[in-house]
Amino acid sequence: MAVITSVVMLATTKNDGPTLNSNGVVEWGVKNIIPLVLLVIGIGIIASARKGRISDNANTLTNVMLGMGVIAGAAVLYGFAGQLTDLVFGSG
Secondary structure, X not given: OHHHHHXXXXXXXXXXXXXXXXXXXXXXXXHHHHHHHHHHHHHHHHHHHHOOOHHHHHHHHHHHHHHHHHHXXXXXXXXXXXXXXXXXXXXX
């Protein structure tokens, strides 16, 4: 009887498993990786400007700005997704 009781207790025990706190990783990426990527892009634009390819630089800069806008829009939607769904569908 004791074995059956312990098996039932193990079966009904909620085990969510380990959790991962990724806040530090995200903050580190925002503080370190994104500025380095923008630095490399900026150096590439300046280097190609010295070669006289201004129209290529304008296209590259436009693409970078559009990409940053898409990333910022995704971050805003990620941050306010709950509030947006409550606004559209109503909080039930």
